[in-house]
Amino acid sequence: MARIVAGVATSHIPAIAAALDSGKSHEPYWQPVFSGYEFSKRWIAEQKPDVVVLVYNDHASAFSLDLIPTFAIGCAESFAPADEGWGPRPVPVVEGHPELAWHIAQATILDEFDMTIVNKMDVDHGLTVPLSLMFGQPAAWPCKVIPLAVNVVQYPPPLGKRCYALGRAIRKAVESFDTDLKVMIWGTGGMSHQLQGPRAGLINREFDTAFLDGLTRDPEALTRISHLEYVREAGSEGIELVMWLIMRGALAADAKENYRFYHVPASNTAVGHIILENS
Ligand code: DHB
Ligand code: FE
DSSP, rough: OOOEEEEEHHHHHOOHHHHTTOOTTTTTTTHHHHHHHHHHHHHHHOOOEEEEEEEEESSSSBBBBTTSSHHHEOSSEEOOOOBOOSOOOOOEEOOOOHHHHHHHHHHHHHOOOEHHHHHHHHBBBHHHHHHHHHHOOOOOOEEEEEEEEOOOOOSSSOOOOHHHHHHHHHHHHHOSSSSEEEEEEEEEOSHHHHHHHHTTOOOHHHHHHHHHHHHHHHHHHHHHHOOOHHHHOOOTTGGGGGHHHHHHHSTTOOOEEEEEEEEEETTTTEEEEEEEOOO
């Protein structure tokens, strides 16, 4: 059977990609950001997952205001890096796992989650930056990736509680897939950040630290954070953190924190990262 062995959460700041792709990762500004992922890169090279279910949000790259799926699962064979205005990132094409993706789509829809099925989609920094942070710059990504896009761009995004419940449904789905596969689930985005308006540049270290603590100790409490509280405490883009709750919901209640990293600044944003392992 397939099983979920671990969860990873990380910010997906596009400036990180720009730094990496243009060979600036050793510059004094960026070095502390990338050094925070050295442990994680060694860890995942040992773990060798077969598949990552990668929860992220599209930033008007594949979708636009014409079409806004709340939850969308990528069932294609492959997903090309999106052109976000400077041409596609020079990173490998993302190879999907259509069989497991369709199985998760079927299982979650029959479990009352109205998932949108996507058979053609480009993937933007929300998905490719986490891959770069965890795997560096390989010629090909070392595992299959199932993109799971969540709308956190246009109000109303899903509630944290719903995201957590979806995570649980994904876990059930993966565990009922009849092939031996080592699966990870990643949640991306966050932490506190606001990119526009009078509060642009907002960082709330206290909120972010409490969120990281809560992921390990009391994730159920995090599911009660309201939309208004996310915006007030974590800024307008801090709402991306609901995607971390999908990751957490897919893990065992007693999953253990294996690693944590928090750093300010990277671009306008707090970089947050955590690894949780099922025992
Ligand atoms: C930025 C964009 C993002 O999508 C994000 O999550 C964090 C930062 C940015 O443009 O700096
Ligand atoms: Fe984002």
